[in-house]
Amino acid sequence: MTPRRTAEPEPALIWERPEPPARRTPHPLSRALIVGAALELADADGLDGVSIRRVAAALEVGPMRLYGYVDTKSELLDLMADAVYAEIVPPAGRPPQDWRAGLRLIAALTRRAALRHEWFPELLGGRPHLGPHALAALEAKLAALHRVPGLAGRPAELRRAAAAFQSYLVGSLRTELSERQADRAEGRSEEQWRDANSPYLRRVLAAGRHPLLAELVVEGEHPTPGEEFEAGLEVVLDGIAALVC
Amino acid sequence: MTPRRTAEPEPALIWERPEPPARRTPHPLSRALIVGAALELADADGLDGVSIRRVAAALEVGPMRLYGYVDTKSELLDLMADAVYAEIVPPAGRPPQDWRAGLRLIAALTRRAALRHEWFPELLGGRPHLGPHALAALEAKLAALHRVPGLAGRPAELRRAAAAFQSYLVGSLRTELSERQADRAEGRSEEQWRDANSPYLRRVLAAGRHPLLAELVVEGEHPTPGEEFEAGLEVVLDGIAALVC
DNA sequence: TATCGGTCGATACACTGTATCGACCGCCGC
DNA sequence: GCGGCGGTCGATACAGTGTATCGACCGATA
Secondary structure, eight states: OOOOOSOOOSOSSTTTSOOOOOOOOSSOOOHHHHHHHHHHHHHHHOGGGOOHHHHHHHTTSOGGGGGGTOSSHHHHHHHHHHHHHHHHSOOSSOOOSSHHHHHHHHHHHHHHHHHHSTTHHHHTTSSOOOSHHHHHHHHHHHHHHHTSTTTTTOHHHHHHHHHHHHHHHHHHHHHHHHHHHHHHHTTOOHHHHHHHHHHHHHHHHHTTSOHHHHHHHHSSOOOOHHHHHHHHHHHHHHHHHHHHO | OOOOOSOOOSOSSTTTSOOOOOOOOSSOOOHHHHHHHHHHHHHHHOGGGOOHHHHHHHTTSOGGGGGGTOSSHHHHHHHHHHHHHHHHSOOSSOOOSSHHHHHHHHHHHHHHHHHHSTTHHHHTTSSOOOSHHHHHHHHHHHHHHHTSTTTTTOHHHHHHHHHHHHHHHHHHHHHHHHHHHHHHHTTOOHHHHHHHHHHHHHHHHHTTSOHHHHHHHHSSOOOOHHHHHHHHHHHHHHHHHHHHO
8 A cells, every 4th residue: 555665755753854844824833842832731631631632722723733743643752752851861071980879860860850750651661762862861871881890891791781770760660650640640649549548458468368568568667759769779789780790 | 529428338449349240141241251351352452452342342242331340441451460460470389499599480470471461561560459469479579589588577678679679570571562562563573673773773873972872782792682681680689689798 | 910120232422643635825936 | 916836734534432321121029
C-alpha cells in the first residue's frame, strides 16, 4: 500500500525534521509552544490530561493544526520527555571529584525532575530516548561513570554499571512517583492510603502466612521516600565500587 | 453526591469481594474465565489489546456482563497482574543455601514471567500489588533477603536491600521488554531497529559531542539482553553484600 | 400459576487519535 | 492592481475506548 517508494526526503525522526517556518497568523504556533502547553497540561493532570484536542484548545487552535508540527502523538511525548531531560543535564563546569558524588548528583537531578513532572517516569524505561537533551544526559551519566577508578578503560564493566544505575533510577522513581500520583488522584496523602488499605492488610497479615512482611510493616521507622531513594542508591553505588576492586 | 453513606458492606478491594455465584447460562462466567481471556489477549496483542469489549467478545458475552465480576477495568488489570505473580512464587521446598543463588532464582523467575507476558513490566512499579500471589512473591523475596548473613535482624538495611533489588528488577525488565515489544509491533528485530536508527545516531555521534557514548556504541561485543540482565543483577548483589560487611 | 427481583445487555455519552477533504487566504506573476 | 494558484487550516468522519443508565426478560419463590 502507498506504493510511492521513490525517495522519501522527509527524515523519519522528529529530531532531524525541521519544523515548518513561522507564519504570521492570529495564533502562531511552534513546537516549543506546543510542548510548553503539553507540559503544563501533564504537570497539572498527568499524562492522561494530554490529548491532542486539549493541547490544541490550550493554544486556541484547531486540533489538526498540531499535525503540521508533529507527525503523531507519540512524537509529542518524545518532545516532552526531551524537555525534561534538559533539566537533568548537570551544569557545565567542574564536576565533583568524588565519583560517588558525581553519580549522586545525577540521581538527584533525575529525581528532582521526576518530582516536578510526575508523569516523566512513565515515559522512562521505554525504547531509548534519542533527543538532544536525552543524549546529553546520557553522556553526562557516562562521564560520571568514567570517573569511577578502574572503570574508564573497560567497556563491559562500564556497561554493567550503567545498566544497574539506570535501572535503579527507572525502577525506584517509577514506583515512588506512581504511588504519589495515585494518592493525589484520589485526593489523599500517603498516610490516608495506608489507612485505607490498612484494614485489608491487617487482616491478611493476621492470618500469619506472611511473617516477614508483617515484621517489616510493623517494625522500625518508615523512612521518607527521599531517604529510601538515597539508601537504595547507596547499595547500587557499593555494587559499582565492588565491580572494580 | 451519592449521599447514602450508611454502612457500605461491600468490601472495597477485589481481593476481599466474593465473586457472584455461578449460574447456569449459555455462557457461564467467572473471574477465572475473564482473567484467562484477558491474559490471552494481552499475550497476543499487548495491553492495548485488552479492552472490556474485546474480552467480552472472546467470551461470547455482552460487554456489560463483565462488570458483575469486576468493578472497573483497572481491577481486571490487578487480577491479571496477580495471575502473573503466581508464576513468580518460587516452588515450595528447600530454598538454595547460597543467598545469592536465592536472589538470582527470584530474579530469573521474574524475568521468565516477563518474557512470557511482555505487558507485565508495564504493570509493575505502580502502586504496590496486594493480591494473594503478589504478597506470596513478596514474602518469598523477603525470605531470600533474610538469608543474607547479617541482614536478618536489621529492618532498615533489609528495607534498603529490598528497594534496590526490586527497583533493579522493575527498571531493567521494563526497559528490556518495552524495547522488545516496540520492535515486534513494528515487525522488526533488534538488528533492524539499530539499522533504522543507525543513520541518525551515526550522524549525531559523528558531530563529536558525545565521545563516551560513541565509544560505547562502537566498542566491544554487545551482550544479549539476558546477559545484560544478569550482569546488572550481580552489581546489585555485590551492593547488598557490601551492606552488611 | 402469578408475581417479583435480580440479571443481562442494548443504548448512550463523552472522549480518544488521526485520515480525509473542501474551502479559504496570502502570495506570486503578470 | 488583479487573477489564479498552492499551501494551510480545521470541520467532519471513523473506529475505537470505559462505563452509567435503564428497559426487558427470565427464573425462582409464594
